[in-house]
Every structure is written in C-alpha cells, then in structure tokens.
Amino acid sequence: MADYNMHLLVCGGTGCKASQSELIKMNLKNQLTELGLEEDIQVIHTGCFGFCEKGPIVKIQPDNTFYVSVTPEDTKEIIEEHIVKGRKVERLLYKDPSTKTSIIESKNMDFYKKQVRIALRNCGFINPDNIEEYVANDGYEALAKCLGEMTPEETTKLIIDSGLRGRGGGGFPTGLKWDITRKVEGDQKYVVCNADEGDPGAFMDRSILEGDPHTVIEAMAICGYCIGADKGLVYIRAEYPLAIERLKTAIGQAQEYGLLGEGILGTDFNFDIELRYGAGAFVCGEETALIHSMEGLRGEPTFKPPFPSVSGYLGKPTNVNNVETFANIPPIINKGAEWFGSIGTENSKGTKVFALAGKINNVGLIEVPMGTTLREVVYDIGGGIKDGKEFKAVQTGGPSGGCLTKDFLDTPIEYDSLIAAGSMMGSGGMIVMDEDDCMVAIAKFYLEFTLDESCGKCTPCRIGNKRLYEILDKITEGKGEPEDLDRLRALSDVVKDTSLCGLGQSSPNPILSTIENFFGEYESHVTIQKCPAGQCKSLLQYIIEDEKCTGCTLCFRHCPVGAISGEKRSPHFIDQSLCIKCGVCYQKCKFDAIKIA
Template sequence: MAEFNTHILVCGGTGCKASQSDLLKANLNARIAEHGLQDQVQVLHTGCFGFCEKGPIVKIQPDNTFYVSVEPKDANEIVDEHLVKGRKVERLLYKDPKTKEKVGDSKHMDFYKKQVRIALRNCGFINPENIDEYIGHDGYAALGKCLEIYRPAEVIDLIKKSSLRGRGGGGFPTGLKWEITHNVAGDEKYVVCNADEGDPGAFMDRSILEGDPHTVIEAMAICGYCIGASKGLVYIRAEYPLAIKRLKTALTQAREYGLLGTEILGSDFSFEIEIRYGAGAFVCGEETALIHSMEGKRGEPTFKPPFPSESGYMGKPTNVNNVETFANIPPIINKGPEWFSSIGTEKSKGTKVFALAGKINNVGLIEVPMGTTLREVIYDIGGGIKDGKKFKAVQTGGPSGGCLTTAFLDTPIDYDNLIAAGSMMGSGGMIVMDEDDCMVSIAKFYLEFTLDESCGKCTPCRIGNKRLHEILVKITEGKGNREDIDKLRMLSHVIKDSSLCGLGQTSPNPVLSTLDNFLNEYEAHVDHKSCPAGQCKALMQYVIDEEKCTGCTLCFRNCPVGAISGEKRSPHYIDQKLCIKCGVCFEKCKFDAISIV
C-alpha cells in the first residue's frame, strides 16, 4: 500500500457534488498523474465541511490549506502551484470580509473559531466510505468498550450522567429514554434511527449520514446492547440518495469487519440494521407516525401513551432517536460523561448542530456549544446579513418554531431559553431574515408548508390550519380587518391545545411569534392596506417619478401586459388596473425612476 505524504480532501457533500466536486476530484487526479505524483498524493472525497456558502471546498493536508469556491478548472493550478512549486494559490484562499486579508487555513476563519464539533467531528476529515479511516479516529472503540467493560445498565448510566437530550426537537433526556426501554419486558425490541429530516432549509442529519455514517451505526449498536435489542432500523427519506448510498456502504463494511451480525467482537451480543425508506412526509418525523410508515401503514400519529418504548414497531418496545442524537453517543462513551456535560448550559449540555440559511453571508452547517448566543451565530459565525441589509428576524425550529427579533439576539441558545422567547430548538433549522422580508408573508409561507404536510387525521390541524391560512391570505391581499388579527390569535391557541401530535401543536408558532413581535406589520396590512416590506403583491404599486423619467421607453418595451404608456422623451405612466406587479419595469429602469409604494 502506498505511503501518501499529502492528502487532498475534496468536499463530497450533496451541495458541493451539485457544484461539480466529482469533476474537480477527477481533474486533480488527472493532473497529479501527469506529474507522476500518484504514489505521493491521495485525493479523497469527504463529508460536508459545513462552509456551504463557499463550496466546493478543498483542504490540503498536512499543511491545512483551505481553498474555497474551487471549480474543476482550478485543479491544474492547485497541483502545479501548491503541490509542485510549493506556493499557495492566493486567489482561492478565503478572504476575511472584515480585515480584507486572505486566510490560509480554517482554524483562523471566524466561521469555525466558535464552533465545537462533536456530532460533526469526522465530517470533512475522513473518507466516509472507508471504515479504516473511521476506526483510525476512535471508531467502534466505544462499542468495544461497552461490550468488554460495561453492563447495559452501566452504559445507560453514563448517558444519563452526560445529560444528553434528544436532538430531534423534543429534547427528552436520552439516557432516560434508553432506561425506560431497557426496563420494559419484551421478547423482541428495536432500535430506530429517525433520519426523516423534513424542515425547510434543514440538512443536519443528511450531512452526518453523508460524512460519517459509521458513527450512527456504532451508536445504534450500543443502544441495542443497552436496551436488549438485536435489530435496528434506519428510517430515511428516499430524497437522500447520497446519504443512502454511503450508509449502505458503511453497513456492508461493518458486517465484513464483524461489527454487525452475530457475536459482535467475540461477545454474545448480536445486532443487525436495515434501511427503511420514507416518502418525504414531514409528519413522519413524529415517532409514532414514523413507526406506522415503517409498518406499511399511513404515516399518521397516535395518542400516547403507550409510548414507543412500551409498544412501538410491530407492537414491541422500541427506542427512537434521531441521527444527531446517535452521533453524540460514541464520544460520550470514549471521553466520559463529565467531559460532555462540561460543555453547554445548566439544563442543556453539549453542542447543537444548526443549518444556518437565509439572508446570511455564511450559509452552512455549524455546531456550537449550547449557550452560544444568537448574535454570535448570526454575526460572528454567520458573517452578518447579506448586502449590508438590516437584520429583522431569525426563525429557529423550522416551521414549528418562531420568529425572533433583535431583542432576542443576546439570548443563549438552549431548549428552555428558546421556548421562553416564543420559539424552539427544533431539529436545528435556523433561517435568517432581513428588512426586505414581510413577516405576515413569512407566517403564511410556513403555514402553507404545514397544510401540505399535515396528515389530516385530527380536525384542529386539518381544518384549523386551513382557516388560519385563509385569514393570512385575506390580510396579505388587503382584505383583512382588526377582527381577523384577533381571530388569528384565538384560533392559534385552540389548534395548539387540541391537536393530536407535535405538528399541529406547534404549527401556529410562526403566526403567534410574528403577532407578538411584528404586530405593527399586521396592523399596516389591515389598517393601511400596505406592506411595509413591499413583498405582498396585492398591496404593491409600481409608480413612475415624472421628474426622474427620461422617456427612454425601456419600461414600456419590456412590460409584458402593456400597462405602461407614454411618448418618447416624455414621462411615462403605469396603469394600475393592468399592472400585474411582475417587477420587470423596476428591474429594467436605468434612472431609478420607478419605485414601489
């Protein structure tokens, strides 16, 4: 086997692969071969580096050079300059927006400085399709330690002492859930990994499975050992082909190494894992709906109790955790519960992975200690708001969360603080909005998602959310009144109190949080029939300033419906009855003569 002295790590996550990182890798290998360096330099695909805004990413080891926005055509220059001549390609280095200086490695980038990677510890550092690399980073050491040293109850005690809480949204203590399932008698038990990630803008679980699938396999085996289960099931949405491919590869490798199957590592413990596919239903993120889907039934939730720990898959005791929760298990076993619990806040230990998206400069996947403030995430790690715009709100917790204003920027992120602020942690979606976003429209957008994803089983969610949406449509079209605002609030509370599952119980959160924090925007829509952000088309008007208009006819020639009239070199006029508010005139005008009112 060749002894490589240089490794080129190319991001192989879904986002970078969509930006031709496969071709980039091929071009690098071809150029390396031309120079006869194939026995010295190895090019590898890794999982997501997290810095999605600047992908594709290329990292060169051992000097830790970090190249951003690399295109396939840049491969020759990287090989010729960096590998052959020993000179960094300056134009591909990250440019700090504050200092305007080039940064040579990720350790000195603001995006990474405040991050602490536990669940994402191997993503971007190892080849996810090579089990040897995972083993070289303490992989399966935790499983071996559990089977050799600890009894099941002792492992559960370690997880309880770590104070790890479920990362899927509910925040239930993981060790306690394992203990409950362990204590329930059953001739057969199951371990289920919930990889049905459905929040808009969320890609945490997908990235872990793409970049470090073995950590989930190892954790599921540990859970199986603890609760007395011999079978695990990964429920993953079929829209994640790369994650599925790498998970299948990892499962095959684990079986070949004797880390899955019968008598694992010479013990009397046997464990196997199967993959089950979801059709992309958001409601199947709820554990009882997920279980029904795996059983071939409609993905609908049921009343609890009984909880899955007592009666889950096929009526047997079942432990359900999401991908990120499982990814924290091996490090806790290897480094100890005290190490893990030393990170975070009093009631929320460890770190949390967030998918940072929206009107933010550094879109990407981040992992920060619990207790990090929203301000640190948005302005330090996220690099602030795009195009110098003013921050308006951040939506945490996906469609089930709330929109928080500048008043909450110094709120430490943890389960209890976000709930107290009117939002929630959720699975980790975090969408940033700027001054151009209409918060009434934002509430309507999330409710549209809920309507599409509701299973329809219970009346409050099925009908109540439909009525909520109708009122919001009425308001954004300039047909609302003050009574409608009161109806929104009253109906939201009824839906929260009477819906069957978490989807319905949290669906009004975007409405309530925007009512609490942006009531003035609702009042502008109903009282003045205007949208302060200029986003609601029914309330918009494009008007031409006669003093600025030169009569160039550019707007006239581009209007698709003939709503603009006027003579050449004379001020033009927009007929509001004909205008469809497409914005073409606004985009084409070279003299800033057209404005939105």
C-alpha cells in the same frame, strides 16, 4: 519551487472585504516588495474566519498571530514591527472583553473558533465509503468499550450523566429514554433511527449520514446493547438517495468486518440494521407516525401514552432517536460524561448542529456549543446579513418554531431559553431574514407547509390550519380587517390546545410569534393595507414619477404585459389594471423614476 517561510493571511470574507481587506492585502504586498521580502513572505486572501465582528483580520503564519480590526493604515506597522523586528503589534491583538488584556500567546490564538465539532467530527475528513478511515479515527472503539468493559446499566448511566438531550427538537433526555426502554420487559426490542428530516431548509441529518454513516451504526448498536435489542431500523426518506447509498455501503462493511451481525467482537451480543424508506411526509418525523409508517400503515400519529418505549414497532418496546443524537454517542463513551458535560450550559449539554440559511453571507452547516448566542451565529459564523442589509429576524425550529427579533439576538442557544423567547430549538434549521422579508408572508409560507403536510387525522389540524392559512392569505391580498388578528390568535390557541400530535400542537407557532414580535407589520396590512417590507404584491403599486422619467422607453420595452405606455422622451405611465407587479420596470429604470407606493 518557491519556498515561502512566512504567510500573511488576509481575510477575504464578505464582511472584511467591505472594510477594505483588498486594500490591506495590496498594502502588505507593496510594502514587502519595497523591503525585498516578496520572495520570502506570501500574502494571500482567505475565506471567512468566522469572527467578522472584529474584522478585517490578518493572521500571520507560522507564528499564529491573529490581528483584529486591521485598517489599511496599520499594514506598515505590522510589517515594520512584526516582520522586521519580530515584535507583536499589541494594539491590534484581540483583547479579552472580560479582562481587557491582549491575547499574545500563540497557543491561545484559537479564541475566534466559535464552533466545536462533535457530531460532525468526521464529516469532511473521512471517506464515508471506507470503514477503515472511520476505524482510524476511533471508530467502533466506543462499541468495543461498552461490550468489553461496561454493563448495559453502566453504559445507560453514562449517557444519563452526560446530560445529552434529543437533538430532533423535543430535547428529551436520551439516557432516560434508553433507561425506560431497557427496563420494559419484552421478548423483542427495537432501536430506531429517525432520519426523516423534514424541516424546510434543514440538512443536518443528511450531512451526517452522507459524511459519517458508521457513527450512526455504531451508536445504534450501543443503544441496542443498552436496551436489549438485537434489531435496528433506520427510517430514512427516499428523497435522500446518496445518504441511503452510503448507509447501505456502511452497513455492508460493518457486517463484513463483524461489527454488525452475530457475536459482535467475540461476545454473545447480536445486532443488525435494516433500512425502512419513507415517502417524505413531514408528519412521519413524529415517532408514532414514523412507527406506523414502518409497519406499512398510514403515516398517522397516535395518542401517547403508550410511548414507543413501551409499545412501539409491532407493539414491541422501541427506542427512537434522531441521527444527530446518535452521532453524539460514540464520543461521549470514548471521552466520558464529564467531558461532554463541560461543553454547553447547565441544562443543555454539548453542541447543536444548525443548517444556517437565508439572507446570510456564509450559508453553511455549523456546530456550536450550547449557550452560543444567536448574535455570534448570525454575525460571526454567518458573516452577517447579505448585501449589508438590516437584520430583521431569525427563524428556528422550522414550521414548529418561531421568529426571533433583534431584541433576542443575545439569547443563548439552549432548549429552555429558546422556548422562553417564544421559539424552540427544533431539529436545527436556522433561517435568517432581512428587512425585505414580510413577516406575514413568512407565517403564510410555514402555514402552507403544515397544510400540505398535515395528515388530516384530527380536525383542529386539518381544518384549523386551513382556516388560519385562509386568513393569512386574505391579509396578504390586502383584504384583511383588524378583527382578523384576533381571529388568528384565538384559532391558533385552539389548534395548539386540541391537536393530536406535535405537528398541530406547534403549527400555529410561526403565526403567534410573528404577531407577537411584529404586530405593527400585521397592523399596517389590515388597517392601511400596506406591506412595510414591500413583499405582498397585492398591496404594492408601481408608479412612475413624471419629474424623474426621461422617456427612455426602457421600462416600456421590458414590461411583459404591455402595461406601460408613453411617448419617447416624455414621461411614461403604468396602467394599474394591467400591471402584474413583476417589478421588472423597477429593476430596469436607470433614473430611479419608478417608485413603490
């Protein structure tokens, strides 16, 4: 068995590879072999460290030293100084930007870890189908602590003091919501978990339910204890079969262990949980619509007040929280409000989970402290834009949010600053766009989604969104006129101001934020009928440049509609009336002779 006593970990993430980390690895290996150390020290490539801004990165284990911005020329020095003489190469250590001093102590070498996992603390660690693994990781201790040592008032106060705000998007203080529901008189109260995650590209709640279902069960029981409810309901979409299965298994185990049911942990507190399935309608994420759907009625929102805290499920006081909000509760109770308050910013405490997607290298599920900047998320954790392209915008808040440009990259992620920037926190979808994305088409995509998902109860949302969509469609078809931009703005304002629920009140946000931030792009669509990103097919024309075309016939052979004609070894020609703008000729041409006009 090979027994290496040291490992050199060279980052092989996309960003570091682009800055020659392959060569760094090879140099290190060769130099170790020259010194005859190849049997003692192993050099390996790793995945992304999540600190791409300072790549390429070389980490030395076991002494935990972290070298940044390493070049292939630096390898000799690392080997001669660090490995042979045991001295750290000071100039390659990370320098704290504020103090300009190098970080030398190995115990401080964790600075590159931008993520903190609270809601996801057990995801990917424990077996979700085994309650004992949850118990081994402090599971149900928070519930035991509340039932045994704290009154409902004290527990609620602890949640208020922690500063936890709803993670479903709205950001309402969770403790306050509990307190309101607790104070309302009622013979029967309900705790509802909103697992109707509907934003395109978002999967935070699904991952929590699939990876750590017991945390949601425990938190719901704690909530029940606080507000005086003995019944919990999880509203989950039927599109999440695995999450449902694991949740069911977990509920069964909790009942078997006496952690759900009657007389929990030897007290007189009773609590049980049932599942209610949704059919995957976006509007049912809105709490009143969700409650109506659970009651067997149509999933349509109703006017608030009365809030569910006063009159919710079956007219009884009901506390609705999102999955991720619940997942934060047990650690807050175990570690205290002060601990939770020490993470995040003044008005946004704790962390937020994001589903990072789009044109980014490290697509993934991440959890960052509030106050982390968009730049850190996109360039460090996300590893930057795919294929070295230019960053254009990041979309947060799903169909209710907005697109933020590179001017906003240093915006800290927190409820209020994102709203001030013209977007919102939302439930946690984060989609990154590059130079090839057309912002008009993006706005149209989100409008199409809201159009599908509008319940149709109120006129502004049902008809207003349809008209907005039609205008956007007209613009992307090249039939837009400058006045359309004013129409979009005016109608957006009407829809926002007059819709009944959050869906319609926020559905024009993608349009407004893209007009605001990418006005030039809209303008060129409606004035010179051009799509700067080259995405809107109706506004494109593929043209063959005679000088470059060699007549190889490759495009002719691949054109699916026979729009290309020409003799062998002489320039070809595209018949625009037949062309469907599929772009195959453009991709196939080896001589760069096809241009997009």
